[in-house]
Amino acid sequence: MASVSSVSDSFSSGSHYEWQYLELMRRIWETGDERTDRTGVGTRSIFGTMLRFDLANGAMPLITSKRVYWKTATRELLWFLTGDTNIRSLCAQGVEIWTDWPLDKYRREMGEEISREQFSKRIVEDAAFAERWGDLGPVYGKQWVDWPTYRYGPDGKYERGPGINQISEVVESLKNNPGSRRHIIEGWNVAELDTMALPPCHKTYQFHVANGRLNGLMYQRSCDVALGLPFNLWSAALLQRMLAQQAGLEPGDFVWMGGDTHLYLNHTELVETQLQRQPAGNPVLEIVRKPDSIFDYRIEDFEVQGYSPQSPLKAPVAV
Numbered sequence: 001m002a003s004v005s006s007v008s009d010s011f012s013s014g015s016h017y018e019w020q021y022l023e024l025m026r027r028i029w030e031t032g033d034e035r036t037d038r039t040g041v042g043t044r045s046i047f048g049t050m051l052r053f054d055l056a057n058g059a060m061p062l063i064t065s066k067r068v069y070w071k072t073a074t075r076e077l078l079w080f081l082t083g084d085t086n087i088r089s090l091c092a093q094g095v096e097i098w099t100d101w102p103l104d105k106y107r108r109e110m111g112e113e114i115s116r117e118q119f120s121k122r123i124v125e126d127a128a129f130a131e132r133w134g135d136l137g138p139v140y141g142k143q144w145v146d147w148p149t150y151r152y153g154p155d156g157k158y159e160r161g162p163g164i165n166q167i168s169e170v171v172e173s174l175k176n177n178p179g180s181r182r183h184i185i186e187g188w189n190v191a192e193l194d195t196m197a198l199p200p201c202h203k204t205y206q207f208h209v210a211n212g213r214l215n216g217l218m219y220q221r222s223c224d225v226a227l228g229l230p231f232n233l234w235s236a237a238l239l240q241r242m243l244a245q246q247a248g249l250e251p252g253d254f255v256w257m258g259g260d261t262h263l264y265l266n267h268t269e270l271v272e273t274q275l276q277r278q279p280a281g282n283p284v285l286e287i288v289r290k291p292d293s294i295f296d297y298r299i300e301d302f303e304v305q306g307y308s309p310q311s312p313l314k315a316p317v318a319v
Contacts, residue, residue, distance in 0.1 A: 018064055018279035020051050021233075025225055028263050029271050039318035043262035049223075050258070051233070055241065055251035056213075058284030060304075061233040065277040067309040072097065073231045074302055077238055080141035081167065081295050088130040091120045097231075098136060099123075100317055101197040106133050136197040143187045143200070145295075170207065171294055174247035178209035188221075202232050207243065213252030216240035221259040226267045226274075226315060232256070238285070238302075245287055246294045270315040283307035 032044030053061040062068060075095050082089075087098045096116065103119045106112070114122075123130045138148075146163035153159040166185045173180050184207075187200035201222045208215040218236040223229055237254045244251045263271055283306045291297055 016279045017053055017059070017061060017282075021061075021063060021229070022065065022275060022279070024049060024051065024261070025263065025271060026275055028225060028261060029275070032262065034265070037262075037318075039264075041318045042265040044265065045260055045262035047260055048258070049261045051256045053233075053237065053254045053256075055237060055254050058286060060237050060241075060283060060285045061254065061256075062283045062285075062304070062307060063230040063233070064279045064281050064283070064307070064309045065274050066230075067312040068230045068234060070234050070304060070307075071299060071302075073234045074238060075299060076231075077235045078297060078299065080144060081297075083141045083145040085136050085139055085142050086130060086134045087136065088123050088127075088134050091123045091134075096120060098197070101136065102133050105197075137195040138189070138192045139196050139198065140187050140200055140202075143189050143192075144185060147186075147189065148192070167294060171243060171246050174207065174209065174214065174243060174249070178247075178249075181208075183207035183209075201228070202236065205236070205239070207240070208252075209249060210252065212250055214240060214244040214247065214249040215252040215255070216243075217255040217257065219257045219259070220261075223258045223261045224318070225261060225263050226270050226313075227317060229256075229258075241285065241287060242294055242297060245290055264315070264318055266318075267315040270313045274313055277310055281306055281308050 028044055028046050032046050034042065034044050037043050051061075053059070062070060072095050075093050076090070076097055079090055079095075087102060090096070090098060099116055099120055102123075103114070103116055106119065107114065119133075123134045144167050145165045147166060148163055149161035150158055151161040170183050170185055173183055185205040186203065188203040193199045202218055202220045204219040206217045208217070216236065216239075218232070220232060223232070233254075233256060236256065240254055241251050283304050286303045286305065287297075287301055288303055289297075289301045291301070
């Protein structure tokens, strides 16, 4: 494992944006409270953490000490923005980020030891199977673009009202009321948590306009630093960049805040290998097209240059 001094000295020198991520990983691994968790795997955890990145000039918090599949993370974000909650379209694109949760449910309920590849293939090829087993419940995208409301109808009965598109509302408020302190996207719908495959980890986003720059903050209640956080940093910064473009603003600072910030105990090899690596390079993102709506971006609209990461590091996902 990298020594405390080598990581800390490089981080304090400010030589590369990624050192703060590696310092967070080191601090959790060496000082975190070892505890049991929902998955039964066990973690080392600290509470209340923060990272800050400047997104000016195309900069993005893209981790270089291992390969991060930013196109996969981008496809997931674009899927969120559709409001879809079924993994079928993700699986059709080869994105398996969410497959483990419905697969685990299928295995438990049906008693069939189907492989992930077989399950995903069946999801894509069989619409009825996908409808039965591929839905995740009202996860992120559903809350973002169709937060449920309820009202009393003309017959006096309590009924579902029109959904709230939080994304659209934030775009409009950034354009028309940039000084507002209410540029917020919230995913933590208490009434629907029990019907979600996984309650939102990156739950709250807030945005702030200053001097023509859009600053963003994302609060994450629970964070798997080794596997999840590199994806989360990219996705949140990308959403901020897209909102800035739609509102006619320049990207500013992106602030990430973590609640229960942890490393899984079965990620030892990944963590110790990554902490021996040195970050390098400054990848930049170009958004090559400005669509009419934030809901009209395509994967082809995003190009990354200057990204030369080290080899991927794999570890099991705790479901």
